[in-house]
Amino acid sequence: MKTRKTWFITGASRGFGLEITKAVLATGDQVVATVRSKASELAAQFDNHPNLLVVTLDVTREEQAKEAAQAVIERFDKIDILLNNAGYGLLSAVEEATAHINITTPIRIKTAKEFAENLSIHPNHLNALLKKHTGQNVSTHIRNRLLEETKVLLVQTEWPLQDISYSVGFAEQPNFNLFFKKNTGLTPAEFRRNYRAS
Template sequence: MADKLIPTESLVQFYKRTGQDIPPELLHESGKAHFNVRETLTCTRKTPFNRRDYFKICLSSTTGKGSGILLYNDQEIQLNQSCLIFTNPAVPTSIEVTAPFNRFYCLFNMPFIEGHIPRDVQYACPLFNPAVQPVIPVTKEERERLGVYFTQMQVLQATDYPFKWDMIRNLLQLLIHEGIRLQQSRQAPASLVRDRLVNDFFALLNQQFPVDSPETPLKLLTPARFADLLHVHVNHLNSVVKKHTNKTTREIIHERVITEAKTLLRNTNWNIAEVAYALGFEYPSHFNKYFKQLTTQTPLEFRMGKKMVAA
């Protein structure tokens, strides 16, 4: 089943792909916390479309119209101005750059940040919640201010100060909070979710993804199953979710399943039946009907349409 796995780029593979020296701890100490920050000139290229086993935050300079595209799951997001980009490990991502631009980036793994980011903050940040938009446009003044965080992390990383990683974690948390604050400042107040039950529901939903193999199918597909695990009545869960998101619990589940279905159809060689089984459908015919009801296309029509566009 090795050919049925969604590719996930490791930190070691990232350093090999970008022609950098591999940090010794990644080769000799499994599960070791890792962090790195750099300022680079990004030239015209396209990165592989895959998931990653690390988190990444980028701060780009002004690019201009048509300078780049972020392929994020099944979205194509234009990178037409300075922005913060948060890469969620669970979401297949690729960036296609057509004009060089400067950028800062930092990358880190779960052991580096684990236990330092509260659940409510995770829900509001695209690093941890794939439902949140990953690109946040920033002004020139905002970019300069955010760039200070990256510069300070660079300076600290190069020192011998024994507590430098704690200071870097603090700066990283500031960067995460700044991203959330900037994003929410551009949203209507009604769209900001602060209810803990809703946050816990999304955490349960998102922890099922990515789907990596037909042999490990989705288990949570109904509001009642989520309500059982959250120890609330399903009607209460539905009411609270509807109040804070303006969508039903079932609608949110369907949206997430369809997003994953499109990702699998577009980026794997799995046949339709294997995609159906991976998403928790007992029969491929049920998946075909479900997919067409929500997208107006059959899974095969969607797959062939995407292949024609790519060609």
């Protein structure tokens, strides 16, 4: 019988933090998921799962960290695994890179090697960790995140395609168009048109 572990995952409201929270709960382990606000919304998203405790935590505020730790002890007695996704942890590099995308701060991390270098670990080790905990490798996570951010920019902004291309890390728009079409079956322009027509 598997020993149940307690995971403490910061930055669990979206992106990698959210995906890892889903994956860990699916294994039967317990999760303390931290969010900066709206803890009840994340709990509701997981149907108030009995193995999930959602707490409000800004990792830069010491008093909130102490309150979160106390809540963990009261509910689960201990923390076995800490995944600092909100700060400089295993998956934070891509989250940070995509948090404030715009034309003046484009995404800089686009490859597994760049991601691993940012975390000061070997790319093979990073791939093994992500594969073990999420079932996907680094390149897949990065690709999916770039696609997610691109789709948001296409439907929520009026930015020209060239600006979106540059913002998500492509110096040349034709390369961006090929990347997007290869992964979605549509060019960025077609995706935007279809969304607006629906």
